[in-house]
Amino acid sequence: xxxxxxxxxxxxxxxxxxxxxxxxxxxxxxxxxxxxxxxxxxxxxxxxxxxxxxxxxxxxxxxxxxxxxxxxxxxxxxxxxxxxxxxxxxxxxxxxxxxxxxxxxxxxxxxxxxxxxxxxxxxxxxxx
Amino acid sequence: xxxxxxxxxxxxxxxxxxxxxxxxxxxxxxxxxxxxxxxxxxxxxxxxxxxxxxxxxxxxxxxxxxxxxxxxxxxxxxxxxxxxxxxxxxxxxxxxxxxxxxxxxxxxxxxxxxxxxxxxxxxxxxxxxxxxxxxxxxxxxxxxxxxxxxxxxxxxxxxxxxxxxxxxxxxxxxxxxxxxxxxxxxxxxxxxxxxxxxxxxxxxxxxxxxxxxxxxxxxxxxxxxxxxxxxxxxxxxxxxxxxxxxxxxxxxxxxxxxxxxxxxxxxxxxxxxxxxxxxxxxxxxxxxxxxxxxxxxxxxxxxxxxxxxxxxxxxxxxxxxxxxxxxxxxxxxxxxxxxxxxxxxxxxxxxxxxxxxxxxxxxxxxxxxxxxxxxxxxxxxxxxxxxxxxxxxxxxxxxxxxxxxxxxxxxxxxxxxxxxxxxxxxxxxxxxxxxxxxxxxxxxxxxxxxxxxxxxxxxxxxxxxxxxxxxxxxxxxxxxxxxxxxxxxxxxxxxxxxxxxxxxxxxxxxxxxxxxxxxxxxxxxxxxxxxxxxxxxxxxxxxxxxxxxxxxxxxxxxxxxxxxxxxxxxxxxxxxxxxxxxxxxxxxxxxxxxxxxxxxxxxxxxxxxxxxxxxxxxxxxxxxxxxxxxxxxxxxxxxxxxxxxxxxxxxxxxxxxxxxxxxxxxxxxxxxxxxxxxxxxxxxxxxxxxxxxxxxxxxxxxxxxxxxxxxxxxxxxxxxxxxxxxxxxxxxxxxxxxxxxxxxxxxxxxxxxxxxxxxxxxxxxxxxxxxxxxxxxxxxxxxxxxxxxxxxxxxxxxxxxxxxxxxxxxxxxxxxxxxxxxxxxxxxxxxxxxxxxxxxxxxxxxxxxxxxxxxxx
Numbered sequence: 001x002x003x004x005x006x007x008x009x010x011x012x013x014x015x016x017x018x019x020x021x022x023x024x025x026x027x028x029x030x031x032x033x034x035x036x037x038x039x040x041x042x043x044x045x046x047x048x049x050x051x052x053x054x055x056x057x058x059x060x061x062x063x064x065x066x067x068x069x070x071x072x073x074x075x076x077x078x079x080x081x082x083x084x085x086x087x088x089x090x091x092x093x094x095x096x097x098x099x100x101x102x103x104x105x106x107x108x109x110x111x112x113x114x115x116x117x118x119x120x121x122x123x124x125x126x127x128x
Numbered sequence: 129x130x131x132x133x134x135x136x137x138x139x140x141x142x143x144x145x146x147x148x149x150x151x152x153x154x155x156x157x158x159x160x161x162x163x164x165x166x167x168x169x170x171x172x173x174x175x176x177x178x179x180x181x182x183x184x185x186x187x188x189x190x191x192x193x194x195x196x197x198x199x200x201x202x203x204x205x206x207x208x209x210x211x212x213x214x215x216x217x218x219x220x221x222x223x224x225x226x227x228x229x230x231x232x233x234x235x236x237x238x239x240x241x242x243x244x245x246x247x248x249x250x251x252x253x254x255x256x257x258x259x260x261x262x263x264x265x266x267x268x269x270x271x272x273x274x275x276x277x278x279x280x281x282x283x284x285x286x287x288x289x290x291x292x293x294x295x296x297x298x299x300x301x302x303x304x305x306x307x308x309x310x311x312x313x314x315x316x317x318x319x320x321x322x323x324x325x326x327x328x329x330x331x332x333x334x335x336x337x338x339x340x341x342x343x344x345x346x347x348x349x350x351x352x353x354x355x356x357x358x359x360x361x362x363x364x365x366x367x368x369x370x371x372x373x374x375x376x377x378x379x380x381x382x383x384x385x386x387x388x389x390x391x392x393x394x395x396x397x398x399x400x401x402x403x404x405x406x407x408x409x410x411x412x413x414x415x416x417x418x419x420x421x422x423x424x425x426x427x428x429x430x431x432x433x434x435x436x437x438x439x440x441x442x443x444x445x446x447x448x449x450x451x452x453x454x455x456x457x458x459x460x461x462x463x464x465x466x467x468x469x470x471x472x473x474x475x476x477x478x479x480x481x482x483x484x485x486x487x488x489x490x491x492x493x494x495x496x497x498x499x500x501x502x503x504x505x506x507x508x509x510x511x512x513x514x515x516x517x518x519x520x521x522x523x524x525x526x527x528x529x530x531x532x533x534x535x536x537x538x539x540x541x542x543x544x545x546x547x548x549x550x551x552x553x554x555x556x557x558x559x560x561x562x563x564x565x566x567x568x569x570x571x572x573x574x575x576x577x578x579x580x581x582x583x584x585x586x587x588x589x590x591x592x593x594x595x596x597x598x599x600x601x602x603x604x605x606x607x608x609x610x611x612x613x614x615x616x617x618x619x620x621x622x623x624x625x626x627x628x629x630x631x632x633x634x635x636x637x638x639x640x641x642x643x644x645x646x647x648x649x650x651x652x653x654x655x656x657x658x659x660x661x662x663x664x665x666x667x668x669x670x671x672x673x674x675x676x677x678x679x680x681x682x683x684x685x686x687x688x689x690x691x692x693x694x695x696x697x698x699x700x701x702x703x704x705x706x707x708x709x710x711x712x713x714x715x716x717x718x719x720x721x722x723x724x725x726x727x728x729x730x731x732x733x734x735x736x737x738x739x740x741x742x743x744x745x746x747x748x749x750x751x752x753x754x755x756x757x758x759x760x761x762x763x764x765x766x767x768x769x770x771x772x773x774x775x776x777x778x779x780x781x782x783x784x785x786x787x788x789x790x791x792x793x794x795x796x797x798x799x800x801x802x803x804x805x806x807x808x809x810x811x812x813x814x815x816x817x818x819x820x821x822x823x824x825x826x827x828x829x830x831x832x833x834x835x836x837x838x839x840x841x842x843x844x845x846x847x848x849x850x851x852x853x854x855x856x857x858x859x860x861x862x863x864x865x866x867x868x869x870x871x872x873x874x875x876x877x878x879x880x881x882x883x884x885x886x887x888x889x890x891x892x893x894x895x896x897x898x899x900x901x902x903x904x905x906x907x908x909x910x911x912x913x914x915x916x917x918x919x920x921x922x923x924x925x926x927x928x929x930x931x932x933x934x935x936x937x938x939x940x941x942x943x944x945x946x947x948x949x950x951x952x953x954x955x956x957x958x959x960x961x962x963x964x965x966x967x968x969x970x971x972x973x974x975x976x977x978x979x980x981x982x983x984x985x
Binding site: 041 | 147151322358361364
C-alpha cells in the first residue's frame with residue numbers, strides 16, 4: 001500500500017467530481033493541499049498528452065519531486081488521476097481499470113455515493 | 129534558487145503558498161559532507177539575522193482566518209544542519225532535540241541533565257546570544273548561525289556574480305524571484321499550460337500585495353480565483369479567495385469584495401470554520417446595509433435555494449387567488465434578514481419568465497437550513513406554472529437565486545443543482561363553469577297572482593361562500609320583497625324537505641330538509657354559509673302582471689295568443705368567489721298563464737230560437753283547479769233563459785278540473801232583439817269564475833303566497849267572450865218547387881214556382897215592410913219569361929205564412945242551363961234562407977222535331 005496516494009476523478013469539464021485520500025499514511029492537512037494543487041496543475045500536462053495518444057492509461061505524466069501523477073483517461077474524457085509515490089505501475093493500472101468498471105455514476109455530477117467511496121478505498125488497499 | 133535563499137535566511141520572504149510549500153517541502157536539503165560552520169567574527173551578522181527572524185511574523189489574514197502555515201521545509205533545518213555537523217553524534221542529537229519545534233523561528237532547547245560531559249558547555253539559549261567571538265565546536269548552531277554559515281559558504285562557492293547579487297539581500301532575492309516567476313508564468317501561458325501559469329500568477333500577486341501594489345495583486349489573484357472557481361477546485365479556491373477579498377477591500381472595490389465574500393460563503397462549509405463563515409456573512413450584511421456607490425446584485429444561487437412542495441400542485445380556478453408555500457434553504461451560517469422576498473413563477477409551456485414576481489410578506493429572517501415561506505398569489509391566467517427564480521433584497525442590495533433543490537429525501541445520490549424542475553407547482557384552471565343556476569319549474573305559473581319561483585343553485589366543485597344573488601325582474605314582473613326568501617337544500621331525486629326517514633341511507637344527514645328564510649333587499653339575497661357547497665333551492669315570490677282581459681275563443685274567433693304573452697324574464701347575477709371576482713349571469717324565462725282558457729260553442733239550437741251555449745274551461749296549469757262558481761254576463765243582443773242569474777243550467781259545483789284537462793258548462797240563452805248594430809258589434813260577454821287551486825310550487829302553478837294573513841284562497845278569474853250573433857238570420861225562406869214535368873224542351877212552356885215563407889214574425893224580423901218586392905232573373909238568351917218579371921207580394925205577418933209565386937218561362941236553348949232565379953232585392957241576403965234550394969242547372973232537351981222554329985245559329 002502506497003504511503004501517499006490521492007485519487008481524484010476529474011470530469012471532462014475539468015471539474016473534480018470525486019476525491020479521496022487513499023494513502024496509508026496519516027492524513028496531514030498540508031499534504032492534502034499539496035495533493036490538490038499538484039493534481040490540478042497536472043491537468044495541464046494531461047490535456048496535452050491526452051490528445052497525442054490513443055492509450056487510456058497514461059503512465060506517469062508528471063513528477064513532482066518524489067511524487068508521481070498517473071492518469072487514466074476514459075473515452076468520455078473523464079480523467080482518473082492518482083498521485084502517489086513511486087510504486088509498481090501494474091497495480092495502478094489494475095486499480096484504474098477496476099474503478100472504471102464500477103460506475104455508480106451520473107455523467108457530470110459530483111459523486112457523493114458512500115458506497116462508491118468504500119469500494120474505491122477497498123480497491124486502493126488491494127492494488128496500491 | 130528558493131532553497132538556497134531559504135538557507136540564507138530569506139525564507140521569511142517566501143510566501144507559504146501551496147506551490148511554494150509543495151515545491152520546497154518536497155525538495156530535500158542539500159547534503160554537504162559537513163555543514164559549513166560559522167566563520168569567525170560574524171556575531172554582528174548573526175545578530176542581524178536574529179533580528180530578522182524575530183521580526184518576521186505571519187501575515188494576518190482577513191476575516192481572522194487561521195490556518196496552519198504550510199511548511200517550506202522538508203524537515204527541520206535546525207536539525208538537519210546540526211546533524212550534519214561532524215562532532216555531534218546521533219545519540220546526542222536525539223537527547224538534545226526532543227522538544228525542538230521545527231517551525232524555523234528561534235528555537236529553545238534544553239539539555240537533559242544526564243548528559244555526559246565531554247567539554248560540552250551547557251547553555252540555555254533563550255535570547256540573543258551574548259557576544260562571543262568563538263563558538264565551542266560542540267554547541268549546536270542556532271538558526272541564525274546556520275543562515276550566516278550558509279551564506280558564507282555560498283559566497284565562496286558561487287561564481288556567477290549575478291547569481292550572487294540576487295542572493296545578497298532580501299530585496300535582490302525578491303526581485304530576482306519575481307523576474308523568474310514572471311518569466312515562467314508567461315511561458316506557461318504561452319504553451320497553454322494555463323494552470324501552471326495561473327499558479328505562478330498567484331505568487332506574483334502575493335509579492336505585489338506585500339509591497340502594497342494592491343491593484344496588480346488583485347488582478348493576478350482574480351486570474352487564479354477565476355480558474356479554480358471555473359474548474360470547481362474548491363479547496364484551492366478557499367486558499368486564494370481570502371487574499372483576493374483582502375485586496376478588494378483595501379482597494380475599496382465594494383462590488384468585487386462583496387462577490388468574493390458571497391463566493392466564500394458558497395464554498396463547501398467544511399473548508400472554513402463556522403466563525404470564519406460568520407465573519408463572511410457579517411461582511412456581506414454590513415456591505416448590503418451600507419451606502420454602496422454602485423449597488424450590485426448578489427447571485428446567491430448556491431446559498432439560497434428553494435423547492436416547491438412535494439405535494440401535488442396548488443390548483444386554483446381562473447381568477448382566484450391562493451397561497452403557495454415554498455421551502456427555502458439558507459446556506460448562511462447565521463440567521464439573515466431579508467428585506468423582501470419575491471418569487472417568480474414561469475408558465476410551463478413558454479420559456480419566458482414573464483410573470484410578475486409574487487411578493488411574500490415583507491422583512492423576514494431566514495434561519496440556516498430549511499424555512500417555509502408562504503406566498504400570496506394574486507389571480508393568474510390559466511396554465512401550468514413552475515418555480516422560476518427567487519429574488520429579494522438583503523439590505524439595499526437585490527439578490528437573485530436560481531438554485532433549485534429537492535425537498536425531502538433525495539432519491540438519487542447524484543443531483544445537479546442547476547437542473548430546472550419540471551414539476552409544476554401551480555395550476556390555474558381554464559375558466560370553467562363554477563356554478564349553475566336553473567329554474568326549478570318549467571311549467572307555467574299563475575298570472576296575476578303571487579307565486580313562488582324556484583331556482584336551483586348548484587355549485588360545481590367550488591365554494592359559493594359569501595355569494596350574493598341579484599335578482600332583477602323584467603318588465604311586468606314584480607318581486608314581493610316583503611316576503612322572506614326560502615332557501616332549502618335540494619335533492620335531485622325530488623325528495624326535498626321531506627322528513628328524515630331512518631330507514632333510508634342519507635349521504636348528508638345534517639343537511640336534509642334544511643330550510644332557511646332570508647330577507648331580500650333591493651333584489652339581493654345573501655347565500656347562507658351552509659349553502660356554499662350544496663345544491664340549494666331558492667324560492668322567491670313574484671307576481672306577473674297582465675292587465676289585459678283575456679279573451680275566450682269560439683269557432684268564429686279562433687285563438688291567436690302567443691306563448692310570449694305569458695313569458696317573463698328574470699336576470700340573475702351571482703357574485704361569489706374567494707376574491708369576490710367570480711360572476712355568474714343568466715337570464716331565465718318564466719312562464720305565466722291564466723288558469724283557464726275558455727272556448728265556447730253553440731251545441732244546439734232549438735226551433736224556438738233558444739241556444740244552448742257550451743262554455744268549455746281548459747285548465748292551463750299543472751295543478752288541480754276547483755271551480756266554485758261561474759257566472760256569465762251576456763253581451764247586448766243575447767239574454768239568459770231560465771233563472772236569469774247568469775248561472776249555468778245545472779249546479780255541478782264545486783267542479784274539479786284535473787291538470788291540463790277540461791270541463792264544460794252549459795248555458796241556455798237566446799238572441800234578444802236590438803236595433804243598434806254598433807252596440808252589437810262591440811259588446812263582449814264576461815265570464816266570471818271563482819276558483820281555487822291546489823298545486824305544488826315545485827311542479828308548477830300553486831296557491832298564491834299569502835301576503836296578508838286573511839287573504840282568502842278564493843280566486844277570481846274573468847275572461848271575456850265574444851258571442852257573435854249568427855251571421856245568417858233568415859226571416860224569409862225562398863224555396864223552389866219542383867218542375868211539373870221531368871223534361872224541359874226548347875220552346876216548351878214551363879211553369880216555375882217559388883214559395884216564400886215567413887220564418888219569423890214580422891216584428892222580430894229586421895224587415896219592417898209588409899210588402900216584399902220580388903224579381904225573376906233569367907238569362908235572356910236562354911229563357912224567355914212570359915209573365916211578370918217582378919212584382920210585390922204581401923202575405924200574412926205571422927210566422928209560417930206562405931205565398932207562392934209562379935212565372936211561366938220558355939227555354940230557348942238546349943243543354944244544361946242556369947234556370948231563372950227568384951230574388952228579393954229589398955231583403956238582405958242574410959235574411960233569406962234558400963230552403964229548399966233551387967237547381968243550379970237544368971237540363972233542356974232539344975225541341976221536338978218541328979219545322980216551325982228555325983233558330984239562326
